[in-house]
Every structure is written in structure tokens, then in C-alpha cells.
Amino acid sequence: MENFELSCPIQKSNFDRVLLAHGSGGTLSHNLVKDIFLPYFGNNYLNVLHDGAILNNSNKKLAFTTDSYVVNPLFFPGGNIGDLAINGTVNDLAMCGALPKYISCGFIIEEGFLINNLIEIIKNMKIAADKAGVKIVTGDTKVVENGKGDGIFINTSGIGFIDEGINISANNCKPGDVILINGFIAEHGMAIMSVRNGFEFESPIISDTAALNGLVADMLNVSKNIHVLRDPTRGGIASTLNELAESSNVGILIDENTIPISDTVKAACEILGFDPLYVANEGKLIAFLAPEEAEKVLGVMKTHPLGIHSRIIGEVVCENQGMVIMKTEIGSSRIVDMLTGEQLPRIC
Amino acid sequence: MENFELSCPIQKSNFDRVLLAHGSGGTLSHNLVKDIFLPYFGNNYLNVLHDGAILNNSNKKLAFTTDSYVVNPLFFPGGNIGDLAINGTVNDLAMCGALPKYISCGFIIEEGFLINNLIEIIKNMKIAADKAGVKIVTGDTKVVENGKGDGIFINTSGIGFIDEGINISANNCKPGDVILINGFIAEHGMAIMSVRNGFEFESPIISDTAALNGLVADMLNVSKNIHVLRDPTRGGIASTLNELAESSNVGILIDENTIPISDTVKAACEILGFDPLYVANEGKLIAFLAPEEAEKVLGVMKTHPLGIHSRIIGEVVCENQGMVIMKTEIGSSRIVDMLTGEQLPRIC
Numbered sequence: 092m093e094n095f096e097l098s099c100p101i102q103k104s105n106f107d108r109v110l111l112a113h114g115s116g117g118t119l120s121h122n123l124v125k126d127i128f129l130p131y132f133g134n135n136y137l138n139v140l141h142d143g144a145i146l147n148n149s150n151k152k153l154a155f156t157t158d159s160y161v162v163n164p165l166f167f168p169g170g171n172i173g174d175l176a177i178n179g180t181v182n183d184l185a186m187c188g189a190l191p192k193y194i195s196c197g198f199i200i201e202e203g204f205l206i207n208n209l210i211e212i213i214k215n216m217k218i219a220a221d222k223a224g225v226k227i228v229t230g231d232t233k234v235v236e237n238g239k240g241d242g243i244f245i246n247t248s249g250i251g252f253i254d255e256g257i258n259i260s261a262n263n264c265k266p267g268d269v270i271l272i273n274g275f276i277a278e279h280g281m282a283i284m285s286v287r288n289g290f291e292f293e294s295p296i297i298s299d300t301a302a303l304n305g306l307v308a309d310m311l312n313v314s315k316n317i318h319v320l321r322d323p324t325r326g327g328i329a330s331t332l333n334e335l336a337e338s339s340n341v342g343i344l345i346d347e348n349t350i351p352i353s354d355t356v357k358a359a360c361e362i363l364g365f366d367p368l369y370v371a372n373e374g375k376l377i378a379f380l381a382p383e384e385a386e387k388v389l390g391v392m393k394t395h396p397l398g399i400h401s402r403i404i405g406e407v408v409c410e411n412q413g414m415v416i417m418k419t420e421i422g423s424s425r426i427v428d429m430l431t432g433e434q435l436p437r438i439c
Numbered sequence: 440m441e442n443f444e445l446s447c448p449i450q451k452s453n454f455d456r457v458l459l460a461h462g463s464g465g466t467l468s469h470n471l472v473k474d475i476f477l478p479y480f481g482n483n484y485l486n487v488l489h490d491g492a493i494l495n496n497s498n499k500k501l502a503f504t505t506d507s508y509v510v511n512p513l514f515f516p517g518g519n520i521g522d523l524a525i526n527g528t529v530n531d532l533a534m535c536g537a538l539p540k541y542i543s544c545g546f547i548i549e550e551g552f553l554i555n556n557l558i559e560i561i562k563n564m565k566i567a568a569d570k571a572g573v574k575i576v577t578g579d580t581k582v583v584e585n586g587k588g589d590g591i592f593i594n595t596s597g598i599g600f601i602d603e604g605i606n607i608s609a610n611n612c613k614p615g616d617v618i619l620i621n622g623f624i625a626e627h628g629m630a631i632m633s634v635r636n637g638f639e640f641e642s643p644i645i646s647d648t649a650a651l652n653g654l655v656a657d658m659l660n661v662s663k664n665i666h667v668l669r670d671p672t673r674g675g676i677a678s679t680l681n682e683l684a685e686s687s688n689v690g691i692l693i694d695e696n697t698i699p700i701s702d703t704v705k706a707a708c709e710i711l712g713f714d715p716l717y718v719a720n721e722g723k724l725i726a727f728l729a730p731e732e733a734e735k736v737l738g739v740m741k742t743h744p745l746g747i748h749s750r751i752i753g754e755v756v757c758e759n760q761g762m763v764i765m766k767t768e769i770g771s772s773r774i775v776d777m778l779t780g781e782q783l784p785r786i787c
Contacts, residue, residue, distance in 0.1 A: 111784045112779075114673075114784065114785075115673065115674060115778055115782060115783075115784070116672065116673025116674030116675075116678050116719075116778065117674045117678050117717075117777050117778025117779055117782070118777045118778060118779045119779065120673070120674070121682070121777065139608060139609060139686075140609060140682070140686060141535060141608060141609045142504055142506075142531040142534055142535070142669070142670070143502045143503060143504030143531045143532055143534065143535040143537070143597075143599075144502070144503045144504070145500055145501070145502055145535055145537075145601060145608075146500065146501040146502070146503055147500070147501070148496065148497070148498060148499060148500055148501045148600075149496070149498075150497075150498045151496060152493055152494065152495070152496055153493070153494040153495070153496045153541075153598070154491045154492070154493055154494070155491060155492045155494055155541055155543060155576060155577055155596075155598060156490055156491030156492070156543070156577050157543035157544070157545045157577055157578065157579050157594065157596055158490075158545065158579045159545040159546070159547050159579055159581045159594060161547060161581045161583050183490040183491045184491055186489070186491065187489060187490070187491040187493055189491070189493075193501075193503055195503060195504070195505035195596050197505045197506065197507040197545075197594045197596075198507070199507050199509060199547070199592055228503060229503055229504050229505055230505065231506045231507055233507045233509045233592075233785075234784070235509050235589060235592075235784075235785060236784065236785075238586070239588070239589040240587070240588060240589070241583060241587040241588070244547055244581075244592070246505065246507060246545045246594035246596075248503075248505055248543050248545075248594075248596035249491075250501070251491075252496075253493060260487060260489060260493075261487060261488060261489045262487065321490070322490070324464065325463065325464025325468070326463060326464030326465045326468070330464050330465050334469070334488070338487075338488060369465075371464075429465050429466045429469065430463055430464065430465025430466060431460075431465055431466045431467065434463060434465070435463070436459045436462065436463070436582070436583075436584065437462075437583060437584075
């Protein structure tokens with residue numbers, strides 16, 4: 092695998108902290124972009140420093156997505172807001188069946204934010220973008236007064252292109268479909284919650300943040316006939332499956348025994364009182380496809396570094412339309428509702 | 440002109456204020472989107488409620504842009520953060536010479552924000568999008584704790600398509616080019632500052648926020664040979680012209696007598712101590728083009744509602760590379776520097 096450590100570009104900011112004037116549109120804004128953003132992000136598209144990027148197009152269908160990231164803390168085991176913001180948006184494009192290509196970044200920075208932390212975040216965005224094979228092509232920076240933000244919020248939007256013959260959509264779940272997942276659930280959410288709660292486990296819980304476009308490409312390579320792809324982020328697999336049951340108007344049946352979860356995460360969920368089905372993932376995908384396609388897709392998933400623990404966790408049924416039912420470990424059945432209140436604020 | 444008042448879609452939110460749980464990814468998030476966003480924004484692309492929109496493509500070059508809006512106050516004479524967020528991003532695309540087409544919205548809302556204010560903002564975004572002829576196709580909502588944001592921040596990203604033969608770029612200013620502007624400067628910034636300072640003028644200063652894509656289309660219709668288009672927002676025309684002088688490595692000469700500014704704005708600038716050259720505009724563009732093209736472009740601009748007061752304000756010269764020089768009202772010359780510090784925080 093390629094080594095994605097970055098050699099350190101020249102950093103010549105004369106400030107330790109972000110000032111309101113860094114958002115003025117004048118010299119300091121200009122310098123922030125030239126001294127801190129461009130050394131890491133610079134490419135032929137971005138270097139023009141126009142207000143928009145002019146991009147090559149193909150005649151394929153376009154996928155377009157946006158996400159704002161407000162995760163707290165900004166740095167956590169396994170990642171930080173920077174790589175999370177790249178991976179999350181890359182994943183949203185991959186879940187459309189698209190090849191992610193171009194990314195925009197919008198920063199809202201609180202006055203007083205440490206320049207060194209900003210550099211660390213930007214460095215990690217660049218590493219994540221390179222790893223995922225996407226280009227950061229346009230951006231914007233705003234600064235708000237101390238006390239009117241919370242360190243840094245990042246919006247990333249993305250564009251990708253969809254190959255012909257691919258038709259992935261949230262209302263495409265079909266009765267009979269099997270449901271695959273690519274590994275252990277609830278790792279991102281519990282990594283964040285462990286830090287927030289100051290818990291130390293024997294082995295620390297590491298966020299699963301990762302770009303899934305490579306895995307998806309491998310899957311689509313063996314079967315163009317995937318019906319639905321979705322990354323179960325905020326609200327966990329329970330919320331994602333409920334949304335899909337509703338939008339496809341089908342029932343979803345999952346089997347608790349088959350849902351992959353590590354012992355450490357299970358223990359942390361018990362201690363902190365969380366149901367892992369509702370805890371966020373940032374490097375997981377759920378795929379729906381016809382049973383006859385399942386074996387070959389599962390096979391190729393297991394050979395990918397991000398899919399070693401892939402397995403079938405359930406199926407789509409005709410009954411119980413709009414609902415998710417789980418066969419529990421002890422053999423009974425229960426309804427898995429959508430999350431009503433707030434379980435984990437600012438998890439991404 | 441078409442009437443862009445919206446009939447009021449059904450609003451059935453059971454809450455007066457935004458709760459943290461509205462950002463959870465669960466039922467409340469779901470309801471916020473279904474009850475408040477979709478009734479206004481709903482269209483074939485957005486209704487799918489996938490994490491990304493799948494869009495029709497053309498084989499033209501793509502323009503892609505992003506901007507976060509943190510304006511304070513959220514509502515001001517002539518507009519609010521909602522239409523500003525649509526118009527600003529539409530304008531960034533238009534300044535690439537693109538036909539703006541698709542818009543994404545990312546909301547970062549502070550816990551406790553009034554649902555009625557959210558609805559008002561969303562309504563105005565929809566009106567502005569319809570007026571500009573763009574579709575809101577994908578979105579995201581995050582909620583941060585009370586005291587960790589400031590009401591609402593909005594990111595909009597946009598995609599447009601560029602017709603063949605158009606080659607507009609920030610490093611395209613050529614010696615001999617004339618510089619056009621479409622009307623009075625400094626209106627947006629002074630509208631905001633008047634509200635913030637509690638000043639009342641005889642006639643209130645109204646923000647010029649407007650989508651410029653129609654005006655740009657008319658201009659490109661009579662001349663594909665426009666070298667540079669730029670909207671002088673944060674930092675005003677002084678900062679924009681300085682950036683262009685630097686990126687095109689030319690000198691820019693402007694004539695103070697020709698710069699359009701209303702008496703009210705001029706008076707407000709004097710009272711509040713601002714130089715109007717540095718004050719933000721949100722419905723103005725600066726165009727650079729060969730002198731032989733100027734007359735027909737100026738002619739068509741003057742016939743557009745947003746260009747009635749268009750005029751020539753300067754020219755590009757070989758000497759003083761990277762600098763902006765202004766011939767003053769009294770006939771002397773002075774250097775117009777880039778803004779160094781912060782003049783007007785959170786103007787957009």
C-alpha cells in the first residue's frame with residue numbers, strides 16, 4: 092500500500108491563532124489560503140484561486156453530495172475532523188455508486204483557534220483525499236467571533252461520476268434481497284464517546300473512519316446489480332435500515348447473532364448505556380442485493396482490507412412494511428425502531 | 440417579471456425551537472427534513488432522500504463552487520442569510536461563465552434556534568433558487584449545543600455548466616482591457632453595518648443581494664470574449680481588483696469619479712468611517728474585456744434590471760504590475776491597497 096505520510100510543506104504563518112481578520116477577504120485571508128491551505132491542497136484546479144473550480148466533465152451521470160462536520164472532540168482515536176470530512180463525503184458519493192472525483196471544503200473557524208491545529212487538520216484532509224483518489228478543487232473560509240462557534244466546523248461537498256448500468260437508490264430494496272455489512276459496527280461512535288467520557292479500555296476503541304470507494308469499486312466490479320448501498324453513520328444501522336424500510340416500503344429482518352461487533356465495543360456500550368445498533372459508523376456500508384449475487388460480492392468484499400469481516404446480517408421481506416425486525420440472540424423477535432431523541436450529539 | 444411569492448406549504452412541526460435531537464440522525468432529524476425542508480425544497484432529485492443527488496450531466500465543462508454564510512444579523516434590509524446563500528453561490532458559478540444548475544445546502548443550527556426563523560430562511564432560499572433557475576438537490580443538517588454556534592450557518596455548494604468558447608479566469612486580465620461594473624457599490628456591507636450600529640438614514644440602505652446569472656447570460660450572449668468576471672463581495676472592489684492585478688500580473692487603473700456610489704451609502708460610509716471601496720457587495724460584478732467589445736456589452740448590461748447603472752470604471756495597464764492605482768476626484772493618484780485587517784466581520 093502506498094505510504095500517505097506527507098512531507099511537510101513550507102509553513103510561514105506569522106500567527107499562532109486564527110484572527111477575525113483571517114476571514115476579512117483582505118490580506119490576512121489571502122495569506123491564510125496561500126500559506127496554509129495551498130501548500131497542502133494545491134493542484135491545478137485550486138491554484139487558480141477563482142471563486143469556483145472549472146472541471147473536466149465526462150458524459151456520465153453526476154453524483155453530488157454535501158455534509159457539514161461538527162464532531163467533538165476534533166481529534167479522536169483513529170482520526171480527526173479533517174479526514175472524517177473527506178472520508179464521509181467520499182462515502183456518500185460511493186453510496187450513490189459513483190466514482191468520487193472532486194471535493195470542495197468550506198471552513199467556519201472560531202476566532203482564536205490554534206493555527207497548528209488548523210494545519211494538522213488540513214494535512215490530514217490532504218492525506219485522506221490522496222488516499223481516496225479525490226481532488227480538493229475549491230474552498231472557502233469564514234471566521235466567527237470567539238464564543239460564536241466551536242473551534243472549527245468543516246463542510247465538504249463532492250462530485251462523482253456514475254458508470255452506466257448502475258442503479259443504486261434508497262427506494263430500491265426488493266423482497267428477497269440479502270443485506271451485507273463490511274465489518275464491526277459502532278466503532279466510530281464509541282471511540283468518540285470513550286474520549287468524551289474519559290474512559291480507558293484495555294485496548295482503546297479506534298474510529299473506523301475510512302474511505303469506502305475502493306471497496307465499492309471492487310463490489311461493483313463483480314456485480315453491477317447492487318440495489319442499495321448506504322453508510323450507517325449518525326443514528327447507526329438501526330436508523331439507516333429504518334429509513335430504507337420506509338423509502339422502499341418493505342420489511343427488513345436482521346439477525347442479532349450475525350451482526351459483527353467487537354467485544355470491546357460491546358463492553359463499552361454496556362458500560363455507557365448505548366445500544367450499538369444506534370451508534371455511528373464512519374467506515375461501514377450496508378449493501379442490498381439479490382441472493383444470487385451475494386456470494387460473489389461477499390467474496391470480493393472479504394479480500395479488501397476494509398471488508399475482511401464482511402457478512403450477511405439480514406434480508407428483505409414482504410411483511411411488516413416500513414419496519415425493521417430483529418431476531419434476538421435468545422431467539423425472540425423485536426421491533427428495531429428509529430431513534431427518537433438524541434443519543435450522541437456531534438458524533439460527526 | 441414572474442411573481443416569486445411562495446404559497447405556504449403545510450408546516451406541521453411540533454416544536455418552536457430546534458433541539459439537539461434534530462441533529463441526531465433519528466426520527467426528529469427525519470421529521471425536520473420531511474416537515475420543514477421538503478415542503479419548500481422538494482423536487483425529483485431531493486425527494487429520493489439519498490445521501491447524494493444523482494444528476495443529469497451534459498458534456499460541457501463543469502464549474503464547482505462552495506461558500507459558507509455566517510452573516511450577522513441573519514435578517515437585514517433587502518434579504519437574509521437564506522437568499523444570500525443561494526445568490527452568492529449562484530454568482531460564484533456565474534463568475535466562472537457557467538450556467539448555474541444544482542445547489543447543495545448544509546445547515547449548522549444552534550440548539551434553541553426558532554423553527555419559525557428556520558422556515559422563513561428556507562422559504563427565502565426556495566424563492567431565490569426559483570428566481571435564479573437552480574435546483575436544490577442535496578442537503579445536510581447538523582445541530583450544535585446552545586452557545587457553540589450562532590443561530591444558523593449555511594453552506595451552499597453549486598454546480599454549473601460552461602458553454603464552449605468561454606474562457607473566463609482570474610489570470611486573464613490583459614493590458615488594454617476595460618473594466619465594467621453593473622451598478623452602485625458597497626450597498627450590502629452598509630445595509631448590514633447600519634443595522635448593527637442601529638443607524639437610521641432617511642432612506643434605509645438595502646442590500647443589493649441578487650443572482651447575477653441572468654445578467655451574465657445576456658453579456659455572454661453578445662460577447663463570448665469576456666476575459667474576467669468577478670463579484671466583489673468580502674473586501675469590496677478594492678480587494679477583488681488587487682487579487683486580479685496580482686493573479687494576472689498587470690496594473691489596474693481606476694477612476695474615482697466613475698465609481699458608482701449612492702449618496703446615502705456615501706454618507707453612511709463617512710459617518711461610520713468606512714472606505715466604500717472595501718465594503719462588500721452581493722449583487723455586483725466586475726467584468727474585464729477588450730475595449731472593442733465594451734460598447735455592446737455595456738449596452739446589453741444597461742437593459743437588464745440588475746445593470747441599469749452599469750459603467751466603465753477603469754482599465755488594465757502594463758505598468759505598476761500587481762497594483763491598483765486610483766485617479767482621485769481631485770485629480771491626484773493613490774495606491775488602493777488590499778485590506779490588511781478586519782473591517783467588517785461576518786458580512787456574508
